[in-house]
Amino acid sequence: MAEKILEIKGLKKYFPLPNGQVVKAVDGVDLELYAGETLGLVGESGSGKSTIAYVLVGMYEATDGDIIFKGDNIAKTGLHRTLKQRGDIQIVFQDPGSSLNPRRTIEQSIMVPLEIHTSLSKQEAKKQVRKLLEEVGLPSEVAEGYPRTLGGGERQLVSVARALATNPSFMILDEPTSALDVSVQAKVINKLIDLQKEFRLSYLFITHDLSLMRNVADRVAILYLGRLCELASTADFFQKPLHPYTQMLLSSVPVATTEEEKMKPVKVLSTGEIPSPVNVPPGCAFHLRCRHKKPICLREQPTRREIFPGHYVWCHLFEQKESPGSGK
Amino acid sequence: MDNAQTDTILEIKDLSVSFDVYGSISHVLDGVSFRVNRGQRVGLVGESGCGKTTTLKAILNVLPPNAILNKGEILFEGHNVFTMVDRQLAEMRRTGAGMIFQDPSSALNPVFSIKQQFMAALKYAFPPNTPPKELYEIAVKALEDVMMPDPERIMNSFPYQLSGGMRQRVCIAMTIAAGRKLVLADEPGTSLDVTIQDQIMRLIDRLVQENDLSVIMVAHSLGVIREFTSYVNIMYAGTLVEGGKTRDVFENPRHPYTIALMACVPKLTGEGIAEGIPGRVPDYTAPPTGCRYFPRCPYAQEICRAKKPQPVEIDPGHWVSCYLANEVS
Amino acid sequence: MKAKTVDATTTPIETTSTRQAELLKRSWLKFSESKVSIIGLVIVSVFLLLALGGKYLVPYPEHIGSYVDFANAGLPPSSKHFFGTDLMGRDVFSRIVGSFRNTLMMGVVVLSIAAPVGFMVGVTAGYNKGTFIDTALMRVTDMFLAVPPLVLALAIASVLEPNLTNSMLAVTAMWWPWYARLSYGVTSSLRSENYIIYAELVGAKLPHIIFKEILPNCLSAVLTKMTLDMGYVIIIAATISYAGLGEQAPRPALGSMIASGVKYMPAQWWLTVFPSITIMLIVLGFNLLGDGISSMLGAEEI
Numbered sequence: 001m002a003e004k005i006l007e008i009k010g011l012k013k014y015f016p017l018p019n020g021q022v023v024k025a026v027d028g029v030d031l032e033l034y035a036g037e038t039l040g041l042v043g044e045s046g047s048g049k050s051t052i053a054y055v056l057v058g059m060y061e062a063t064d065g066d067i068i069f070k071g072d073n074i075a076k077t078g079l080h081r082t083l084k085q086r087g088d089i090q091i092v093f094q095d096p097g098s099s100l101n102p103r104r105t106i107e108q109s110i111m112v113p114l115e116i117h118t119s120l121s122k123q124e125a126k127k128q129v130r131k132l133l134e135e136v137g138l139p140s141e142v143a144e145g146y147p148r149t150l151g152g153g154e155r156q157l158v159s160v161a162r163a164l165a166t167n168p169s170f171m172i173l174d175e176p177t178s179a180l181d182v183s184v185q186a187k188v189i190n191k192l193i194d195l196q197k198e199f200r201l202s203y204l205f206i207t208h209d210l211s212l213m214r215n216v217a218d219r220v221a222i223l224y225l226g227r228l229c230e231l232a233s234t235a236d237f238f239q240k241p242l243h244p245y246t247q248m249l250l251s252s253v254p255v256a257t258t259e260e261e262k263m264k265p266v267k268v269l270s271t272g273e274i275p276s277p278v279n280v281p282p283g284c285a286f287h288l289r290c291r292h293k294k295p296i297c298l299r300e301q302p303t304r305r306e307i308f309p310g311h312y313v314w315c316h317l318f319e320q321k322e323s324p325g326s327g328k
Numbered sequence: 329m330d331n332a333q334t335d336t337i338l339e340i341k342d343l344s345v346s347f348d349v350y351g352s353i354s355h356v357l358d359g360v361s362f363r364v365n366r367g368q369r370v371g372l373v374g375e376s377g378c379g380k381t382t383t384l385k386a387i388l389n390v391l392p393p394n395a396i397l398n399k400g401e402i403l404f405e406g407h408n409v410f411t412m413v414d415r416q417l418a419e420m421r422r423t424g425a426g427m428i429f430q431d432p433s434s435a436l437n438p439v440f441s442i443k444q445q446f447m448a449a450l451k452y453a454f455p456p457n458t459p460p461k462e463l464y465e466i467a468v469k470a471l472e473d474v475m476m477p478d479p480e481r482i483m484n485s486f487p488y489q490l491s492g493g494m495r496q497r498v499c500i501a502m503t504i505a506a507g508r509k510l511v512l513a514d515e516p517g518t519s520l521d522v523t524i525q526d527q528i529m530r531l532i533d534r535l536v537q538e539n540d541l542s543v544i545m546v547a548h549s550l551g552v553i554r555e556f557t558s559y560v561n562i563m564y565a566g567t568l569v570e571g572g573k574t575r576d577v578f579e580n581p582r583h584p585y586t587i588a589l590m591a592c593v594p595k596l597t598g599e600g601i602a603e604g605i606p607g608r609v610p611d612y613t614a615p616p617t618g619c620r621y622f623p624r625c626p627y628a629q630e631i632c633r634a635k636k637p638q639p640v641e642i643d644p645g646h647w648v649s650c651y652l653a654n655e656v657s
Numbered sequence: 658m659k660a661k662t663v664d665a666t667t668t669p670i671e672t673t674s675t676r677q678a679e680l681l682k683r684s685w686l687k688f689s690e691s692k693v694s695i696i697g698l699v700i701v702s703v704f705l706l707l708a709l710g711g712k713y714l715v716p717y718p719e720h721i722g723s724y725v726d727f728a729n730a731g732l733p734p735s736s737k738h739f740f741g742t743d744l745m746g747r748d749v750f751s752r753i754v755g756s757f758r759n760t761l762m763m764g765v766v767v768l769s770i771a772a773p774v775g776f777m778v779g780v781t782a783g784y785n786k787g788t789f790i791d792t793a794l795m796r797v798t799d800m801f802l803a804v805p806p807l808v809l810a811l812a813i814a815s816v817l818e819p820n821l822t823n824s825m826l827a828v829t830a831m832w833w834p835w836y837a838r839l840s841y842g843v844t845s846s847l848r849s850e851n852y853i854i855y856a857e858l859v860g861a862k863l864p865h866i867i868f869k870e871i872l873p874n875c876l877s878a879v880l881t882k883m884t885l886d887m888g889y890v891i892i893i894a895a896t897i898s899y900a901g902l903g904e905q906a907p908r909p910a911l912g913s914m915i916a917s918g919v920k921y922m923p924a925q926w927w928l929t930v931f932p933s934i935t936i937m938l939i940v941l942g943f944n945l946l947g948d949g950i951s952s953m954l955g956a957e958e959i
Binding site: 044045187189190208210214234248250251252253258259260263274 | 491493526552578579595
């Protein structure tokens with residue numbers, strides 16, 4: 001097995017509200033990430049997937065838990081981490097409209113990390129900007145332009161180039177293509193896959209799009225209301241989704257071909273809505289929408305169970321390793 | 329069809345619309361023609377900026393003031409929306425065709441309660457002497473129809489108190505309760521979570537069946553279109569490139585753009601994603617002559633640059649606007 | 658499958674110069690969308706020209722200072738004296754044009770101090786939104802805003818020795834809070850933009866974030882406000898000088914000219930009416946220009 005570069009243990013991030021309530025955005029998450037792999041983090045709004053990303057890059061300090069990155073615990077450092085750690089963990093944001101400063105040229109934007117993280121002279125840095133742009137498949141003339149002259153996909157590629165400037169080993173991709181059209185998404189995704197091989201990057205790929213996840217991730221983690229539901233290799237996951245929420249999620253995906261239709265588990269009709277993370281239900285967070293709930297689900301939080309090698313599920317139905325209803 | 333007159337609820341004929349953006353003219357829609365029969369669900373697929381929303385706005389005749397109608401007409405139940413008198417137009421918007429928007433939070437006014445907005449919408453859709461109590465009951469019934477728990481409480485709440493999915497249900501209820509015949513759905517599930525989108529799509533599906541509505545479903549998600557519509561039009565850069573029964577088009581796409589688009593969609597079966605389509609959507613101020621897709625088309629010929637291709641029926645009911653329709657597959 | 662016979666033209670990357678020309682053309686079209694903006698531009702251009710070169714353009718340059726010619730005192734407007742003469746026999750037109758230089762200087766000095774000071778206060782508070790710094794800075798700003806501006810300026814000006822410098826000081830003191838508010842608003846909305854967050858994450862220093870990332874985004878709003886404010890500063894300055902607290906005789910100031918002429922209304926009406934119309938025109942000009950600039954820059958946002 002490849003080297004483990006990141007280990008998240010019992011990560012919690014709470015946000016107190018002025019009225020005394022607490023938003024439990026992330027409530028006890030354990031994850032590991034290996035060098036060169038893509039871990040897909042899937043969840044709907046309010047699942048806490050972006051919060052995890054922000055804690056990892058240091059925008060937030062964790063409320064509790066550990067994040068061991070290459071031997072150092074960075075859970076509570078926030079922005080007070082070393083320059084090396086900042087450069088080593090990079091992020092590409094979702095919204096191509098807001099990730100680049102509209103009043104600065106592409107070159108100026110990419111120069112920012114270069115000035116801080118390298119000792120290149122101005123001339124060398126300018127050359128490096130063009131090299132990075134070519135690396136992500138953009139013509140070097142782009143450097144002189146402003147973001148508004150670029151399309152959404154090109155802007156995202158510029159963000160990727162900017163992230164590469166610090167020579168990171170770990171990149172967080174926070175829904176990098178969800179604002180893009182599919183034909184543009186295809187280009188960006190393929191580029192990301194190429195870059196991963198070239199630079200041996202590890203990706204934490206955050207998305208709500210399961211079809212996309214199927215094609216990019218090595219392993220998939222499903223998040224619901226700040227807690228994990230299921231974690232498995234992509235192939236296992238799509239062959240045999242176990243958690244009732246995962247099944248609902250998968251059967252809700254609109255698909256464009258009949259072959260995919262067959263991939264879906266027996267149609268589990270989606271019901272209910274995600275409760276607010278201010279009022280996480282006691283016990284299993286999903287029990288309000290679950291067809292298979294048992295009395296224990298209302299009382300106790302399920303713990304991690306390994307059903308097949310490397311295929312974990314957080315659900316009381318699996319106490320005796322039985323499948324709820326049906327997988328396939 | 330013999331009784332096309334009664335069978336067709338909406339017919340768009342050769343619609344061309346431009347926009348005057350500070351002196352430069354953007355030629356957005358170029359010769360868009362399609363028809364919606366009563367009870368039919370027609371999909372309109374294309375990427376951002378291809379003119380889907382402009383088409384919907386043109387149907388309701390609510391194009392912005394800088395829009396220029398170059399040619400074409402839109403017949404709603406046989407009457408051209410561009411030549412309707414104000415009274416007819418208002419009538420058509422209130423009770424004929426209604427729109428469901430992508431973003432339910434901006435479709436509702438945040439400072440008025442659901443009741444106030446609902447009643448205002450119904451007031452104009454029903455005869456002027458309808459007692460408010462009756463309208464209220466219609467509204468409550470409509471909210472029940474969209475599976476809203478406790479409709480009376482919902483009526484007295486404000487948009488911010490509702491989740492995105494619930495707001496969209498309210499918008500749908502408001503559109504349907506007025507007894508409209510044609511629903512223009514502009515990406516109704518796109519801004520919602522996938523499990524909620526699934527619920528909304530199933531809801532629209534049921535309401536359309538129960539009320540015998542016709543629908544134009546605009547979406548960029550091919551999955552949504554395949555699962556919901558019976559007939560589909562593929563739009564590229566303001567032109568329709570292919571159309572036909574949804575199943576035919578999805579199983580046997582013939583236009584190079586449709587083929588490329590479908591290859592780009594990530595599949596649950598996971599065979600990787602195609603490389604994407606080279607180049608960009610054209611600049612509408614100087615769109616390519618001939619076929620608008622030719623600069624990006626791997627099969628482009630000299631004729632594609634010279635002359636706009638006309639739709640050719642390749643299978644019964646399945647047409648393609650491409651000179652190479654019979655060679656590409 | 659057919660081989661491709663036509664070169665698929667790749668998207669042309671526009672050259673910087675054509676792009677620039679295109680942008681300029683667009684900017685002008687946006688600016689001139691409302692025709693009155695052009696009137697504003699003309700008025701302001703004439704004003705600037707006269708303010709800078711007035712001494713050489715007026716018929717009686719010596720009348721701008723202390724000059725007495727009782728033989729020609731109190732003459733009504735004529736072809737020789739367009740706006741008549743005052744009670745010292747000085748040409749009113751020359752004196753009005755002669756006052757432009759100080760009027761302009763007043764506006765420029767006040768705004769070029771108030772805008773940067775206000776910007777720094779606003780950006781510091783906005784960047785630290787929700788902290789003690791934010792509260793402290795913005796409450797002080799609010800205190801200034803709570804006092805009616807004219808009263809404050811008059812109070813300051815009357816405590817100090819009445820002259821041009823002190824009246825500039827007084828107006829500046831009441832003007833910066835508006836820029837603080839403006840920059841505060843822009844900054845706190847930029848605070849959540851990903852490019853600002855990215856700059857922080859990657860380790861950019863505060864001056865970089867403020868001057869390189871935030872400032873360029875505030876610039877259009879600040880510049881628009883400065884143009885609009887020129888007019889208001891000129892009114893306030895005229896009011897102060899009307900109260901006798903600004904530029905002192907014999908040097909001309911629009912406010913003091915009105916004040917000294919008002920006693921002779923309506924007989925020598927030209928002493929009051931022409932300076933008043935001039936103030937009105939200048940303020941109108943800056944306002945119309947400001948509107949044009951705001952529609953030009955506003956539409957270019959993002």
